[in-house]
Amino acid sequence: MREKNIQVIQQLLSAPKKIAIIPHRNPDGDAMGSTLGLYHFLLKNNHFPTVISPNEYPDFLAWMPGSETIKIYEKDKISCTQLLHEAELVFTLDFNALHRVGEMENVLNTLTAPFVMIDHHQSPDEYALISFSDVAYGSTCEMVYNFIAALGKKSEIDKTIGTCIYTGILTDSGSFRFPKTTGNTHRIVADLIDLGVENTEIPNLLFDNSSFGSLQLLGKALQNMKIFYTNKTSYTTLTQDELDCFNYVKGDTEGIVNYGLSIKGIDFSAIFIENKEDKIIKISFRSQGDFDVNQFARDYFNGGGHRNAAGGKSEVSMEETIRKFEELIPTLKI
Numbered sequence: 305m306r307e308k309n310i311q312v313i314q315q316l317l318s319a320p321k322k323i324a325i326i327p328h329r330n331p332d333g334d335a336m337g338s339t340l341g342l343y344h345f346l347l348k349n350n351h352f353p354t355v356i357s358p359n360e361y362p363d364f365l366a367w368m369p370g371s372e373t374i375k376i377y378e379k380d381k382i383s384c385t386q387l388l389h390e391a392e393l394v395f396t397l398d399f400n401a402l403h404r405v406g407e408m409e410n411v412l413n414t415l416t417a418p419f420v421m422i423d424h425h426q427s428p429d430e431y432a433l434i435s436f437s438d439v440a441y442g443s444t445c446e447m448v449y450n451f452i453a454a455l456g457k458k459s460e461i462d463k464t465i466g467t468c469i470y471t472g473i474l475t476d477s478g479s480f481r482f483p484k485t486t487g488n489t490h491r492i493v494a495d496l497i498d499l500g501v502e503n504t505e506i507p508n509l510l511f512d513n514s515s516f517g518s519l520q521l522l523g524k525a526l527q528n529m530k531i532f533y534t535n536k537t538s539y540t541t542l543t544q545d546e547l548d549c550f551n552y553v554k555g556d557t558e559g560i561v562n563y564g565l566s567i568k569g570i571d572f573s574a575i576f577i578e579n580k581e582d583k584i585i586k587i588s589f590r591s592q593g594d595f596d597v598n599q600f601a602r603d604y605f606n607g608g609g610h611r612n613a614a615g616g617k618s619e620v621s622m623e624e625t626i627r628k629f630e631e632l633i634p635t636l637k638i
């Protein structure tokens with residue numbers, strides 16, 4: 305974080321302001337953790353922040369401190385549009401291209417307030433006055449911790465802010481296993497634990513709260529899985545009918561894609577999930593090692609992300625999407 309940029313932010317935050325804080329659509333643990341962590345920090349500094357999420361957050365994150373204050377754009381467009389227009393400063397966290405907020409992009413494009421981006425994805429767009437964009441970080445939450453520290457306010461990080469930050473570090477690092485987990489990540493986590501962050505309770509809240517339906521859905525996805533050992537690839541599918549059959553709620557498919565990667569000899573896995581309402585097949589890709597799923601998602605499935613975790617979408621049927629994917633498999637260098 306460059307000294308000059310930090311000075312600009314210090315200037316922007318020198319008097320109380322109305323501030324909008326925005327995560328990407330379908331916010332995950334890092335998007336929720338970073339926006340809520342920043343929210344509590346700004347509140348503590350006498351600002352008037354509001355987290356405005358493009359759509360509903362998943363149930364397994366509803367316990368997070370401050371989640372009850374989040375405004376949902378797609379549920380309440382009129383008041384969210386007004387809040388966005390009133391904002392004197394806009395933070396966008398855990399994404400770097402405005403289309404990641406869905407329909408809310410149309411409103412963001414009309415705003416005149418300065419934008420600050422904090423994000424760890426590749427190839428940032430240039431919409432922000434100040435961009436803290438760094439793919440070396442495993443999570444936006446880790447960046448928010450460093451951002452607050454760079455403002456000289458590390459001592460203001462308390463248990464509430466720490467709980468939010470810890471959640472995103474935990475979820476985006478695959479519980480501290482993914483390659484971008486560094487000594488600094490663990491040093492931050494150590495500080496957060498010293499502040500009282502409940503490091504054993506939070507994983508329970510996140511991961512040990514399954515419904516029976518979500519476990520059955522996982523079972524279905526495992527049954528549907530196909531393996532291509534010669535290409536080190538596996539994929540699975542869930543149709544809308546299958547989701548409905550097991551009373552799917554948002555968040556139930558989180559993490560299923562990782563099961564494919566846990567198979568010996570598999571370095572690339574994908575999950576294709578039908579969404580009839582949005583008329584798309586939502587896709588998640590994961591890899592281990594050098595195969596770049598961000599590039600793959602960009603090239604073939606209108607998406608992006610990171611080298612080892614990316615997503616995309618397809619606007620044709622499940623059958624056609626799978627046919628395209630299966631045709632690509634033998635051409636990939638995995």
Ligand code: 5GP
Nearest residue numbers: 588589606607608609610613614615616617
């Ligand atoms: P997930 O598979 O968990 O939804 O997403 C994995 C990673 O890929 C996340 O970092 C997410 O931000 C990114 N990602 C997921 N879907 C999309 C997409 O449609 N477009 C882009 N650009 N990135 C995505």
Ligand code: MN
Nearest residue numbers: 334398444476
């Ligand atoms: Mn993230």
